[in-house]
Amino acid sequence: MTRTGEGRDARAVGRSVPRVDGAEKVTGRAAYVTDCVVPGMLHAALLRSPLPHARIRRIDAGRAATHPGVSAVVTGADLVQMPGLDPYFGPAFQDQAILAIDKVRFVGDPVAAVAAATREAAREAAQLIEVEYEELSAVLDVQAALRAGAPLVHERLRPSQAFADLMGIEAERQTNVCYHFKLRRGDVERAFAEAAHVFEDTYTSPAAQHAPLEPHVTVAWVTEGGLLHVTSSTQSPSYVRLSLARIFGLPLSKVRVTVPYLGGGYGAKTYDKLEPVTALLALRTRRPVKLQLTREEEFVTIHKHAVTTRIRTGVAADGRLLAREVAVYWDSGAYADIAPRVVHKSGYTAAGPYAIPNVKIDSYCVYTNRPPAGAFRGFGVPQVVWAYESQTDAIATRLGLDPVAYRRAHLLREGDLFATGTPMRSLAVIECLDAVAREIEWGSGLAGSSPPAPEVREAGVPRRVLRGKGVAVGIKAALAPSISGATVMLNADGSASVLSSTVEMGQGSDTLLAQIVAEALGVRVPDVQVVHPDTAVTPYDTITAATRSTFHMGNAVLQAAARVREQLFAIASDRLEVDPDLLRARDGRVFVAEAEDRGLTIPEVFGAAFQAAGTTLVGEAVYQTSAIPTDHETGQSERVTVMWFVGASAAEVEVDLETGQVRVLRFATAADVGRPINPHHCRQQILGSAVTSIGQTLFECLHFEGGQLTNGSFLDYMIAGYRDVPPIITPIIVERAHPEGPYGAKGVGETGALSVAAAIGNAVHAALGVRLRDLPLTPERVLQAMREREPARAARRGQVERGPG
Known part of the structure; x- marks a missing residue:
């Protein structure tokens, strides 16, 4: 594991080169659709x-x-x-x-x-x-939509048949359930019967706005x-x-x-x-x-799903996780959009990245008479992580075990089978957990129990606060099957162009693709032009989402560039009278690996082959990943994805006992990115995910009354600002190179968002000794939880624990 990915013997890949679109954006020259005038x-x-x-x-x-x-x-x-x-x-x-x-x-x-x-x-x-x-009777939440005889949002449905993973999806007839994903592994009921402890909780996560x-x-x-x-x-x-x-x-x-x-x-x-x-x-x-x-x-166009998760876990007397049963209800609003895929992909991860032999998951996509819900950074995974990581933490606390050590003992290892029956590979979740725990000095106290309430002063005003630390892990699968096509052109002057349908939306994809081409062809990154999507000339790409562009489009671009390099080396080998396999490219030159002084500039190579100016070498590639569809009844698949994204978060929080306000004092989030193409951009992506998720953890929530959104503007809906960023926030790059990734890369766009809410929630529990199960963690909810602390402790004395604290 390394923390930066820098300092290697590389020319373009693995280095924090400046963004190729940076100058255009900071000077206001970058054109957006809103600027378009015809x-x-x-x-x-x-x-x-x-x-x-x-x-x-x-x-x-x-x-x-x-x-x-x-x-x-x-x-x-x-x-x-x-x-x-x-x-x-x-x-x-x-x-x-x-x-x-x-x-x-x-x-x-x-x-x-x-x-x-x-x-x-x-x-x-x-x-x-x-x-x-x-006016017709409306179903304004999932509970109302699932009642027998509830008004139907849609009487008939026609599947789109546009994507392989959505072929054959079926709605439950004469209900508001447009998709029901099921996963069955092992004998869940027998495992619960044999369990020494059974924990049962319900967690909720509200609708939230993307706010682009x-x-x-x-x-x-x-x-x-x-x-x-x-x-x-x-x-x-x-x-x-x-x-x-x-x-x-x-x-x-x-x-x-x-x-x-x-x-x-x-x-x-x-x-x-x-x-x-x-x-x-x-x-x-x-x-x-x-x-x-x-x-x-x-x-009201699209938002993040509101989710209710009911989770039950059976634990042996020695603390082993024996069984986990999860029911997840997704408020998909009036139209499905891509919700069935969200429900499916998040559904099969709802038990977490743990070695649990017996798992039962039901994930329901439910129509309601609210605005549509769809894809949001993390694709539904943060909502289920909030549930399973809160409860996993609760189990460790109830059993008197260290939450970090408890997770380490149960996390999946290389070669273990996931709940879907898919073997795990290139998995660095334990390394991520260890990295964030070290960053917040986990062993130094404040974890798992409430410290004394010190008095602190802010602007001269004394405040009584409690502090605590918490951790969480998360896992998400890459979208599969998936297709990306790319064309790379090398020009006679040594510059290059990339034609791809990947959308540059701030994540740095233009720079990443330019680095891959520069590395493959031995040219400068600034000399690589990335052509923005134009379906008249740029090849097909499934989507710019799901943390897939680095892996999928990166591979397509790398393969296309490799085909250009083959042509370039074939021409140069004739002139240099060496086998093409002995050639290398760097700094705009093609040279003999064992005799770097024997070489040609790229313009000289072109001049040796063509009798015309302005010629190009062209390479094309299509990169396609495959998957085995999950079984309709059991959710099992030997290959549900080509790659897993894993990460971990750790938080130290301060809770004001008078106002209930939660402040994140220190935060660390780690993501396994494979080999980072651009380490600085990876850290920016991890930070962006974390800050967005902190806002959704502490205060973001769409409010509806009678189906009407009541806070549909930035006047009433808060998003995280500079004052909400923790004083100490650390993005950590963890490297476990993927054997199929471009230069070993995986991706990073969503990984930093997966476990943020659960880490903060667990830290609040460590501070207060009471667990909150509903997001966001507003001051009102914190104060209410503090008032209910004693009744909650009394309830834990029963044989069926309903979430310690």
Whole structure:
């Protein structure tokens, strides 16, 4: 294990080179979709439902259509009259209409769209549309949605069949459960019967907003040749192209999707969101159309799943984990989006990275009449980690065992079988745990029991506080099967270009891909140009999400660059009269490995082979990972993923006994990144994950009343700021090179987010001696838990422990 990844004999890979997009971004020259202006462009606005569940009886758009500046008004009723149009879309189920047809399913459901000369005119016209609703009974939370006889959010569902891992998904008929994942391993009931201790708890995690700096925005227009060109703030350009072609009955060659820089995504901008309705208006008006959401609209477009997790664990008298049973309920809102994949992938990790012989997991994707939920950094794993790591900590504490040592004794090792039956490999979870424990000086006290309450002073005011330390680990699987394609071009002057559909959204992918090409071809990183996604020229990529770009696109780019290098060396070998295997490339030269003075510059190699200026060498590659689908009844698979992401977090907190406020004094988070391509960027990713997750742990929460979001703006919804960052926060790189990764790399985008909440929650328990089970850990909840401390202690004396403290 190393902490930095620096200092190796490498030229580009493994070094903290500056970002290739840094200068453009800090000087304001970087272009985003929100900056896009096309001559003759119209602006769009949406009319949204004020009710959570209602039948549309009548729509009168007459006044809107005659409003000054309006070019088009479209409603759901119009969609069914358009020949060749399939108005439904969605990556898992085609359950969402471009505009509501027949009924609305959440407050904010788009009902009509207007295109006008200005954004203001479009919004004014949208408010002139008259809609008559017949209000229907709504299901506003998972509990209501699961009751017998509950109103159905959807009467019929049509699977999308767009991705191999979602083929064959089925909803439970005549219920609001659109997907139920099951995992069965061992004999759970027998193990519980033999257990000396049984722990049973329920944990909740609320809905939260992605809060990207740039809201969703799409511009669409039709060229003279009938090409539909869409530039959009999407993480999924290849999928959006496919979806638009299907919706509008167009050949793929007639749909072009481009993505410039993206102003943050965090999962919010995966799959199609605004693209169908914007393209519809462009096709209807034959003019360019731009639709950009307001911040309030952004809040009801997509969010993180609210989750309830019921977890029961059987433990032997000597502390061994015998069995774990988990039921996870995901509030997926009115439309499934990618929720079935979230429910599946997070579901099979819900018992944790532990060697537990008997496991039963049920993970339910549930429709409600709330805004849709979808992918969020961590893809549902932080919600289940909050549950299983809180309870694992509780078990260790109840048994009088050190929480770090207890985890170490039960964590999976290389070659062990995961709950799915998949053998574990390239697994550094124990190293991650040890690293964060050392960073917060775990053995120095404050862990597992409450210290005396010291008096501290802040601005001269005395405060009584308690302090504690906590740890947690997390595991997430890489998306599989998955496909990434790339093209690499080497120019005669020694510069290179990379064509890929990976979206640069702040994570540093442009720099990473440039480093891989520079390393493979022996050129300078600044001389590598990464072409942003343009489906007319950049090859297919499954998605920019799920911590997959380093591993998947990195491999595709490396293989494409290797094919260029083969051509380069073949040409140089003739001139140098040596075997190509004896050649190396560095600093813009090709040379003999054992005689570096014998070599040619890249321009000289090109000059020896071509009789024309400006020529290129081109390499193409497609990297595809495979997986064995989990069994429908048991969730078992010998190869559920190609790679695991593991990490750990540790926190030292201070709890104010008068206000209930939790302050994180010291925080460490470690991620196994394989071999880091760019160590500094890895640390930035780990830090970003941690800070985002700290905000969601302590105060972020979407509030609904009667289906209406009540804090849908930054005035009422807080996100973490500089004052919320712990005074001491340490990102730790742990290296366990992956044999299939590009230069041994894995990825890091989400790993730092997995275990943050549980580590802080466990530290709060160590301070107070009482366990909180509901996020966020607000002062009100902390004070309430302190008041209930004694009753909670009394409850622990029963034979069935319901979470110590």
